[in-house]
Amino acid sequence: MCYILYTLHVCNHWVPQPQPGHGPSKERLLRICEESEAMRLGNPCPTTEHRVSSRSQGMCDSCLWKKVSK
Numbered sequence: 001m002c003y004i005l006y007t008l009h010v011c012n013h014w015v016p017q018p019q020p021g022h023g024p025s026k027e028r029l030l031r032i033c034e035e036s037e038a039m040r041l042g043n044p045c046p047t048t049e050h051r052v053s054s055r056s057q058g059m060c061d062s063c064l065w066k067k068v069s070k
């Protein structure tokens with residue numbers, strides 16, 4: 001199944017991690033799995049798995065901005 005990797009921050013927000021490369025940001029977030037690559041000629045699966053790949057000890061950017069702008 002194709003998946004999107006997230007960083008889980010202490011504020012409980014999941015922030016997607018773009019992979020390096022070209023194309024629109026939505027395409028850069030989605031990791032195409034091997035089955036999709038082989039069976040669907042590069043088209044992603046109809047369902048996407050959401051995975052936490054790392055945890056951050058800090059808050060996400062939007063929470064940091066909210067804190068700064070207060």
Ligand SMILES: [Zn+2]
Nearest residue numbers: 001002033045
């Ligand atoms: Zn897939």
Ligand SMILES: [Zn+2]
Nearest residue numbers: 011013060063
């Ligand atoms: Zn947050």
